[in-house]
Amino acid sequence: MNWKNTAENLGIVIVSALLGAGIGYFASTYSNKQSIELFTPTLLEAIQKETVKNEIDNKISIGKIKKSDSIKIVLSPQNNQKPINNFAKSNCVDISGLSDSRKRRIHRWLKK
Numbered sequence: 001m002n003w004k005n006t007a008e009n010l011g012i013v014i015v016s017a018l019l020g021a022g023i024g025y026f027a028s029t030y031s032n033k034q035s036i037e038l039f040t041p042t043l044l045e046a047i048q049k050e051t052v053k054n055e056i057d058n059k060i061s062i063g064k065i066k067k068s069d070s071i072k073i074v075l076s077p078q079n080n081q082k083p084i085n086n087f088a089k090s091n092c093v094d095i096s097g098l099s100d101s102r103k104r105r106i107h108r109w110l111k112k
Contacts, residue, residue: 095103
C-alpha cells in the first residue's frame with residue numbers, strides 16, 4: 001500500500017468537503033439575505049393594512065334563575081357547526097352482558 005498516495009487522496013477529500021460546505025453555507029446565507037430584502041416592502045405594507053379582524057365576544061346573560069331553569073350563554077359570532085362522531089364499527093366492546101334497555105340506549109346513541 002502506498003501511504004503517500006493514500007494520504008494525498010484523503011487530504012484532497014477533506015479539503016473538497018470543507019470547501020463544499022463553506023460554499024454551501026455562504027450561498028444559503030446570501031440567498032436568505034436577498035429574499036429578506038425582496039420581501040421586506042411587501043411585509044411592511046401587509047402589516048400596515050388591517051384587512052382581517054379576529055374578534056370574538058362571549059357574553060353571558062343571566063336572568064332570574066329558577067330551580068328548573070338553565071343559564072343562557074350567547075356566543076358571538078354564532079357557531080352553527082355540529083360535532084360529528086365517526087366511529088369505526090368494530091366489536092371492541094362486548095355488550096352481550098348488558099340488559100336489553102341498555103343495549104337499545106347504546107344503539108340509539110351510536111346512530112346519532
